[in-house]
Amino acid sequence: MMKKKKAVIIGGGPAGLIAADVLSTHLDVTIIEKEKNVGQKFLVAGKGGFNLTNSSTGDELKNKYLPKNILNEFLTEFDSNDLRDWFLNMGIKTFIGTSGRVFPEKGTKPVEVLNAIKTKLSNSGVTFLLQHKFSGFKNCKTILVEQKGRELTLEADYFIFALGGASWTKTGSDGRWTKDFEDFGVATKPFQSSNCGVNISWNKNIIKHHTGKPLKNIKVYLDELEKVGEAVITEYGLEGNAVYPVVPGIREQLARNDHAHFFIDFKPFNTLEQLQLKVEKDNLSPKNYADVFKLGTSQMAVIKMFTSKEEFLDPRSFIKKIKHLKIPAVSLRPIEEAISTVGGIPMEEVNSDLSLKKSNNIFIVGEMLDWDAPTGGFLLQGCFSTGYFAAASILRRENIKGNK
Ligand SMILES: Cc1cc2nc3c(=O)[nH]c(=O)nc-3n(C[C@H](O)[C@H](O)[C@H](O)COP(=O)(O)OP(=O)(O)OC[C@H]3O[C@@H](n4cnc5c(N)ncnc54)[C@H](O)[C@@H]3O)c2cc1C
Known part of the structure; x- marks a missing residue:
């Protein structure tokens, strides 16, 4: 044999x-x-x-x-x-x-x-x-x-x-x-x-009051990369299944520049037009954004952090931010x-x-x-x-x- x-x-x-x-x-x-x-x-x-x-x-x-x-x-x-x-x-x-x-x-x-x-x-x-x-x-x-x-x-x-x-x-x-x-x-x-958390320079309010809180049913996206899912606010940034798919895009940006970003859509199941109708129908003021758009306090805190005062006060600008919030990413979490x-x-x-x-x-x-x-x-x-x-x-x- x-x-x-x-x-x-x-x-x-x-x-x-x-x-x-x-x-x-x-x-x-x-x-x-x-x-x-x-x-x-x-x-x-x-x-x-x-x-x-x-x-x-x-x-x-x-x-x-x-x-x-x-x-x-x-x-x-x-x-x-x-x-x-x-x-x-x-x-x-x-x-x-x-x-x-x-x-x-x-x-x-x-x-x-x-x-x-x-x-x-x-x-x-x-x-x-x-x-x-x-x-x-x-x-x-x-x-x-x-x-x-x-x-x-x-x-x-x-x-x-x-x-x-x-x-x-x-x-x-x-x-x-x-x-x-x-x-x-x-x-x-x-x-x-890869498939790791993202470091974000949160303000003190988010670190103090929102660490550990989930952002549910959000879409995280960057160019062709996108995922509807959940992310959790951590002391250092964001972690979770919705964030991981955009990591390759963030890594690419960081290789070219010393800064990077990605986007969050907080209402992926609503079009901008649908949110627009709410703006027209309700007598909106920033005080009732959370109720009208069904946004949790952690979601509101994150949107507020990356929105200028003028944009926040204007409902038409605010809904654009709900759908397209640009989040600066400082770096990716360590390999380990x-x-x-x-x-x-x-x-x-x-x-x-x-x-x-x-x-x-x-x-x-x-x-x-x-x-x-x-x-x-x-x-x-x-x-x-x-x-x-x-x-x-x-x-x-x-x-x-x-x-x-
Ligand atoms: C927390 C966590 C959760 C995950 N969950 C999932 C999931 O749900 N679904 C999914 O698809 N993937 C998941 N993954 C990823 C997946 O486990 C890995 O991609 C996969 O195990 C890699 O397989 P591999 O055979 O290439 O290497 P490994 O599984 O890493 O195996 C490599 C082996 O080589 C051995 N080795 C290394 N150096 C030497 C050496 N010098 N001599 C001899 N042996 C050596 C190591 O001890 C190890 O046993 C997860 C990973 C982690 C960390």
Whole structure:
């Protein structure tokens, strides 16, 4: 019998785990993970919303990723339905919740989802080397691994790197691997926060009286980026699902200038004309704005802060501000707090099958690649799709027909 080829997957997050699963039926697969257990960030995601993916498919799904078209091929090969089927095959049922977000069936704990994946891999003969840290390349067929102070070398026919981004370092994804890649001759880009809060210089009134208060049913927008949802006022600015989608636009502005802005529409379900009718019908004065337009005290405080006295006193100008309030953003929250990061390995460093141009037996997947997506299941989908695609590319190279 021919000896199986060897694949080593470095990093046991979602991207690495699915790659291991795809390869395990045909290759000898080992996962190297520096923490005591795999999937620690996956479990943290589980404590929050745990959107495994999103029900969007086709262009609707692809258009969520930035820069435009960046993950098209990988999402075509393995989309949100494929991911739901993958989970179903290991006994994890999913359902579609609000905004198309896909969750595990009610009552399924995140650790049960992770255990289902681990069990499937163990049953397929995947070896887990935990507390083993990748520490550099010896050459393109041999990597260096540290284990309890010892340095080992590991050889393989294929390597898939799935080391993640650089936020929430306690989960293991610390982004320290960039130096090892630079030393090997692969360019990397500095990490930056994505899906994070925005720093705003609030006035004393907002900090004192409105910290912790939600701004519900608002639309946050900037150019083509927009989201109707909720944001929470914090001491430093705004946090929440409505804010995260405009972060790429704010990041771009901050790269060009030392200032940035975005907009809030406090009445996204009313047109300006509808608000205009209220102005004409009611004998309006600023005292009854809150009642007439059904604006909470926190909403009023934010509008007031970014509206001149003249505009505030004139109802026609005031309603324009309700629909289009320009908020200056000082900066983004630190990387450590961010739900995801951009930066890492630029797409220019990889071939269309996700192998490195520098050495095409080494593949890069998941959040360590430089792409961006909003929350709502799109981050995990991007990681699973790239992980699947790289592994399927290896099978294609070996002339093995894979099955989803
Ligand atoms: C609070 C929070 C909530 C989230 N919620 C959601 C959500 O609901 N839906 C969603 O789609 N996404 C969510 N995400 C994002 C999602 O969890 C990540 O995008 C995803 O886990 C990235 O997967 P990955 O496989 O690329 O990397 P990771 O999951 O980051 O895994 C990388 C692995 O590599 C290991 N590693 C790193 N360096 C080394 C080394 N030198 N040697 C060996 N191993 C190493 C790490 O220990 C880690 O286990 C959330 C993230 C956070 C922080």
